[in-house]
Structures are given as structure tokens and as C-alpha cells.
Amino acid sequence: MLDALWQRRALLVSGKGGVGKTTLAAALARAAVASGKRVLLAEVEVSSDEQDGPSPLATLVGAREPGPRVTEVSPGLSFVRLSPIEGQRLFLQEVLPLRMMAEAALRMRALRRFLEAAPALREMGVLYQMLHLIRRTRPDGSPLYPLTLLDLPATGHALALAALPDALLSVMPGGPIGRSVREGMGLLRDPALTGALLVTLPEPLPVSETLELATAIQRHRIPLAAGVLNRVPENPFSPDGRAAVEKLLDAHGPHRGQRALGRLDRARAAEARLAGNLPAPLFTVPDLPATGMQLVEQLAQHLLLRPAPHAPSRERAGAQS
Numbered sequence: 001m002l003d004a005l006w007q008r009r010a011l012l013v014s015g016k017g018g019v020g021k022t023t024l025a026a027a028l029a030r031a032a033v034a035s036g037k038r039v040l041l042a043e044v045e046v047s048s049d050e051q052d053g054p055s056p057l058a059t060l061v062g063a064r065e066p067g068p069r070v071t072e073v074s075p076g077l078s079f080v081r082l083s084p085i086e087g088q089r090l091f092l093q094e095v096l097p098l099r100m101m102a103e104a105a106l107r108m109r110a111l112r113r114f115l116e117a118a119p120a121l122r123e124m125g126v127l128y129q130m131l132h133l134i135r136r137t138r139p140d141g142s143p144l145y146p147l148t149l150l151d152l153p154a155t156g157h158a159l160a161l162a163a164l165p166d167a168l169l170s171v172m173p174g175g176p177i178g179r180s181v182r183e184g185m186g187l188l189r190d191p192a193l194t195g196a197l198l199v200t201l202p203e204p205l206p207v208s209e210t211l212e213l214a215t216a217i218q219r220h221r222i223p224l225a226a227g228v229l230n231r232v233p234e235n236p237f238s239p240d241g242r243a244a245v246e247k248l249l250d251a252h253g254p255h256r257g258q259r260a261l262g263r264l265d266r267a268r269a270a271e272a273r274l275a276g277n278l279p280a281p282l283f284t285v286p287d288l289p290a291t292g293m294q295l296v297e298q299l300a301q302h303l304l305l306r307p308a309p310h311a312p313s314r315e316r317a318g319a320q321s
């Protein structure tokens with residue numbers, strides 16, 4: 001079933017802060033490489049004024065020089081930090097006739113400040129650099145990076161990216177800008193080529209927010225590739241064992257064990273709710289007692305060994321097509 005994800009050209013990993021986007025983007029990239037895919041793992045530069053601090057994603061995969069140039073981390077895995085400025089430079093280069101003009105235009109401070117001030121133009125730069133990389137080919141014409149995995153910084157970014165094509169087309173429908181926006185839109189909106197991966201946690205509020213995000217993303221016609229329910233607690237109980245433990249806890253009044261049981265119940269409810277309402281396959285990922293690269297490696301193994309997701313809810317899936 002993971003194969004269905006790997007068939008796409010771009011996967012946008014999105015979700016609320018701290019749910020595990022970066023960890024899962026790294027684990028998915030490792031799993032895809034282990035399945036024989038060539039992967040470009042990408043993140044978005046946070047600010048262009050000063051140098052970004054250390055990149056958590058780069059650290060998790062052992063990328064030493066995170067920057068706007070693609071570097072190979074290990075066989076089959078490349079890393080890039082998408083930069084609005086780099087994207088805008090590429091964009092001007094293709095739109096303006098001469099490379100010199102593009103460089104000169106970017107050197108003009110006023111223009112540069114203008115490009116940085118408009119959030120949509122920041123997003124455009126990021127999107128444009130990503131499209132540029134996706135379009136790159138090898139000498140035989142096959143894609144240089146068949147699969148790009150993009151770790152998006154926060155929910156808002158996914159929506160800003162999604163809303164961007166319409167916003168740009170409304171101000172400049174024709175000419176070279178309109179043309180390249182339309183090309184980007186074709187890729188972003190084609191469910192065979194692109195999909196959002198929504199990461200969430202097994203608690204009521206994150207699940208509600210994720211269902212809202214799924215609706216918003218689809219309103220912008222970005223296809224949903226999958227939901228990922230992260231940090232699901234291991235359930236150590238058989239039904240009989242659970243009944244016995246509950247009886248014991250009841251007899252002893254409030255107890256820490258009850259909190260753990262409550263967490264298990266909420267996780268089960270979250271899974272059922274997402275499986276029933278998300279119009280995409282749902283992967284569940286365990287909460288593991290590891291951190292950093294070790295966690296990434298273990299999650300990649302988990303994804304490779306236990307890939308069978310919940311099928312999407314039938315009515316929703318039907319309604320979508």
C-alpha cells in the first residue's frame with residue numbers, strides 16, 4: 001500500500017505543530033529509499049534574512065549542508081532546503097529573457113524587499129523551486145527525483161501553498177507567469193502526481209483540526225494522499241486482561257493506570273473517527289521509546305513491515321470522485 005504513495009511525484013507532509021511531521025517525513029524518505037525509490041527530501045527555509053539555525057530534518061537524515069542546493073545524503077536520498085529567494089531567482093530567470101537581468105533584478109534592494117514582504121511571493125518562490133527540481137531530468141529523460149517529500153513547517157503553510165495558484169492567477173492570468181502557475185497547478189492538483197499527507201495525534205482536538213484541514217486542502221483542490229495517526233500507544237491488553245485490570249483499578253481508587261487506559265481509549269476513538277471521516281487511507285504509527293535518527297530508523301522499518309492502512313471511508317471516497 002505504501003507503493004501507492006511512492007507512485008506520486010510529490011508528497012506534502014502537513015499538520016499542526018509538534019505532531020511529528022519532520023520525523024515522519026524523514027522516516028517515509030528512508031522507507032521509500034529502502035524500497036528502491038530515488039527521493040528528494042525537502043524542507044522550507046524559515047527566514048531569508050539571517051541564516052537558518054540547524055535544521056531538525058537535516059539532522060534526522062544526516063544531511064551536513066542544508067541549503068538551497070541539492071546535496072546527496074546517501075545513495076538514493078538527496079536533501080534540499082527550499083528558499084523563496086532561490087525560487088524567485090529561478091522564476092525571474094525563466095520569465096525575464098536574460099540571466100543577467102534576473103540577477104540584477106534580484107540585486108535591487110527594493111525589489112528584493114518587495115518579494116520578501118509579500119507572503120504569497122515567498123510561497124511562490126518555494127513552490128517554484130520545488131517545481132523546478134521536480135521537472136529536472138536525467139540524460140535519458142527520466143526524472144532526476146522521481147519522488148519529492150516536502151516537510152511543511154505548519155498547517156498555515158500548506159494552505160498558503162494550496163491557495164497560491166488561484167491568488168496568482170487572479171492578478172496575472174496570462175503571459176509567462178500565468179503559464180508557469182498553470183503548470184504548477186496541474187501538478188499540484190493531479191491526484192496521480194501530488195498528495196498531502198496529514199499527520200495528527202490520537203487525541204480529540206488534533207483529530208478535529210485534521211478533519212478541518214483535510215476539508216480546507218480539498219477545497220483548494222489539493223489531493224489528499226493519506227492520513228497518518230502518529231504516536232499511537234501500544235495496547236498490551238487482551239480483552240480479558242483489560243477487564244481484569246479495570247476491576248483491579250476500580251477497587252483501588254484513582255490511579256495512574258487509569259490515565260494510561262484513558263489514553264488507549266482516546267487513541268482507539270481517534271482512529272475510528274479518522275478512518276470513518278477522512279477520505280483517504282489512514283496509517284497508524286506507534287509511539288516509540290526512541291528519539292532522533294534511531295526513531296526515524298525504527299519508524300521506517302515499521303512503515304515497511306506493517307504498511308496496510310485503513311481503507312478510506314466509503315461514502316466519503318465515493319463523494320470525492
Ligand SMILES: Nc1ncnc2c1ncn2[C@@H]1O[C@H](COP(=O)(O)OP(=O)(O)OP(=O)(O)O)[C@@H](O)[C@H]1O
Nearest residue numbers: 016017018019020021022023231286287288291292
Ligand atoms: N512515533 C513517535 N514516537 C515517539 N516520539 C515521536 C514520534 N513521532 C514524533 N515523536 C517526537 O515528537 C517530537 C516532535 O516531532 P517532530 O519534530 O517530528 O514534529 P513536527 O510536527 O515536525 O514539529 P514542528 O511543527 O515543530 O515542525 C519529537 O521530539 C519527536 O522525537
Ligand SMILES: [Mg+2]
Nearest residue numbers: 021022056153
Ligand atoms: Mg518539523
